[in-house]
Amino acid sequence: MTKLGDYTQTADFKNEKHAPLIECPDSFKAGEKVTITASVGKEIAHPNTTEHYISWIQLYFQPEGEKFTQHLSTNEFFAHGASAKGANQGSAYTEPAVTATVTLKQSGTIHALSYCNIHGLWESTKEVKVG
Ligand code: FE2
Numbered sequence: 001m002t003k004l005g006d007y008t009q010t011a012d013f014k015n016e017k018h019a020p021l022i023e024c025p026d027s028f029k030a031g032e033k034v035t036i037t038a039s040v041g042k043e044i045a046h047p048n049t050t051e052h053y054i055s056w057i058q059l060y061f062q063p064e065g066e067k068f069t070q071h072l073s074t075n076e077f078f079a080h081g082a083s084a085k086g087a088n089q090g091s092a093y094t095e096p097a098v099t100a101t102v103t104l105k106q107s108g109t110i111h112a113l114s115y116c117n118i119h120g121l122w123e124s125t126k127e128v129k130v131g
Contacts, residue, residue, distance in 0.1 A: 008113070008121040017044040018122040020057060020112035027129035030105050036072070038112040039097035040122075046096065050087035052118050053080040054096035060111040061104065069111075073100040104130050 013019040017040070024036040040046050040054045047053065059072040075098040083090035096114065110126045 004121070005123075008123045009119075010123055013124065014043045016122075017041055017046045018114065018116055018119055020114040020122060020124045022059075022110050022112045022124055022126040024110065024126065024128065026127075027131065028104075030130050031103050033101055033103055035099055035101050036110060037097065037099045038114075038124075039095075040114050040116075041096060046116070048080055048093050048095070050080050050082045050090070053077065053116070055115045055117050057096060057098050057115075058113045059098070059100055060113070061102070061108055062111060063104075063106050063108040066108075072102055072110075073098060104128065106130050 011019040013021040020038050020040050021042050022038050024034055028034050038057050038059055054077055056076045058074045061070040061072050077094035077096055079092035079094040081088040081090040081093055107130045110128060112124045114122045
């Protein structure tokens with residue numbers, strides 16, 4: 001059986017415009033409020049046009065040593081220049097960046113999953129130590 005993850009791309013965000021970048025502290029205290037941001041295109045801008053755009057970014061937490069994954073956040077991006085005047089004639093564009101404030105009780109891995117309407121699924125990870 002193939003899995004969705006078999007088709008999920010990974011890359012360094014510095015070289016690949018689709019790879020999401022996760023930004024948060026490397027370590028923090030259990031129960032402390034922590035802001036996690038995830039964005040696409042920080043180093044190399046991804047197109048944001050009516051025809052080609054980032055649709056959504058999701059954040060997950062995989063607690064160390066546990067079987068099941070926690071879904072932290074889903075953000076969808078709807079404005080890509082579409083207009084009654086025509087494609088790319090609109091006045092609004094949603095940038096593919098999200099912020100989630102979370103508290104965690106143990107160490108684990110943050111996963112960011114992003115979706116480009118043309119180039120599919122991309123994933124990045126960041127380990128966090130919670131003490
Ligand atoms: Fe793309």
